[in-house]
Amino acid sequence: MLPVLLASITDPIVEFAVNVVGDLGLWGIALLMVPESACIPIPSEATMLFAGFNVSEGQYSLWAAVLVGSLANLVGSWIAYAVGYFGRIELLEKHGKALHIKKSHLEWADRWFERYGSYAVFFSRMLPIIRTFISLPAGVARMPFWKFSVLTFLGCLPWILMLTFIGKQVGANWENWKDSLHYVDYAVAVMIVAAIVFFVVRWRRGRRSRPATDAAG
Numbered sequence: 001m002l003p004v005l006l007a008s009i010t011d012p013i014v015e016f017a018v019n020v021v022g023d024l025g026l027w028g029i030a031l032l033m034v035p036e037s038a039c040i041p042i043p044s045e046a047t048m049l050f051a052g053f054n055v056s057e058g059q060y061s062l063w064a065a066v067l068v069g070s071l072a073n074l075v076g077s078w079i080a081y082a083v084g085y086f087g088r089i090e091l092l093e094k095h096g097k098a099l100h101i102k103k104s105h106l107e108w109a110d111r112w113f114e115r116y117g118s119y120a121v122f123f124s125r126m127l128p129i130i131r132t133f134i135s136l137p138a139g140v141a142r143m144p145f146w147k148f149s150v151l152t153f154l155g156c157l158p159w160i161l162m163l164t165f166i167g168k169q170v171g172a173n174w175e176n177w178k179d180s181l182h183y184v185d186y187a188v189a190v191m192i193v194a195a196i197v198f199f200v201v202r203w204r205r206g207r208r209s210r211p212a213t214d215a216a217g
Helices: 002-024 026-036 044-056 062-095 103-124 135-140 145-216
Strands: none
Touching (some): 002 026
């Protein structure tokens, strides 16, 4: 039931992506991959697999499609990064209480990204769903811009190359591969929800045990 529901939501987006790439070629790839990396969930699987099919038809080269897709992803990531970087104070002052965000939370994010941010930014670019949103917290944590840019570009390359190469190899069967890759999306979505539940439960348990600890002290 869930795959059918999700398919009914994503199919119009996939059709839109195919039309844009089909009509505009490399410019279409750029127009789709910029927002895909700026927290707008346009499926890169559809964009780059269909781009790979066009490569097999001789419309442009494999590396032209990969380079355009990767650079467009980088530009989109800059947008999301800027929103997080320049909007963190406004987020704290205007919406901090409603979202239960304190200054200490931002300081924790800064420390976490200083320690693990390089791995998170690089490897998340090879994961569906997560790759779309990782730039925002990187900006909130004020990760150095040059470091963020290099890791983002290098992390995008393997994912985009893989999708484009698969599309080129399977040719007209690219859509079957697109449908198969949806199951990877579902698995990642389940892991994200499980991680959120885990950290929420852990946070609530910590809050409950804190008063008892303080009273004992």
